[in-house]
Amino acid sequence: DTGVSQDPRHKITKRGQNVTFRCDPISEHNRLYWYRQTLGQGPEFLTYFQNEAQLEKSRLLSDRFSAERPKGSFSTLEIQRTEQGDSAMYLCATRNRAYNEQFFGPGTRLTVL
């Protein structure tokens, strides 16, 4: 499977714990996006990487959220001191420089108890 993969697919955690999600992009895609999606809403932009550089961050991305893409390949999204309001589907999408179309991974569903 050469699509975008995300791990884990589901995560249940207690409030106050830290969680980390991973996204592995399509190999030739140098642009990577993280989104959050809650029930009844469309994906909301969180942050964008071009290669290893984090070029844009949404104001939705509070200081408890951090994302990295250390070698311009896979990316991680960490949420510290999780809150119940962080419960959502976290989606990763990638694209290459030639096209505007993004390809999404299956998402990580986070539940904060």
Place this chain on the structure above:
Amino acid sequence: DQQVKQNSPSLSVQEGRISILNCDYTNSMFDYFLWYKKYPAEGPTFLISISSIKDKNEDGRFTVFLNKSAKHLSLHIVPSQPGDSAVYFCAASGAGNQFYFGTGTSLTVIP
């Protein structure tokens, strides 16, 4: 503020008929528009796109129409098939790298 809006949360259509999904946007700087389809427990899948220099793009059963003056786009599916039942999101982007998504329309195609 929601820059991309899909005002119909759901739509039901008989198999074989046309499905028309609508999307409105507010930012006149948007120049690229996309439609995605999403099944439960999966990420969105790219369906079709259109640049602002065009007013129509067709791909098989799917056609996207863009009306820049009205800031409106629509997705036509003809003929509709039961496998088309999914949530459809429209998205828009401009000069930056952000993509803005609507809230989705759940399409049900009745056999």
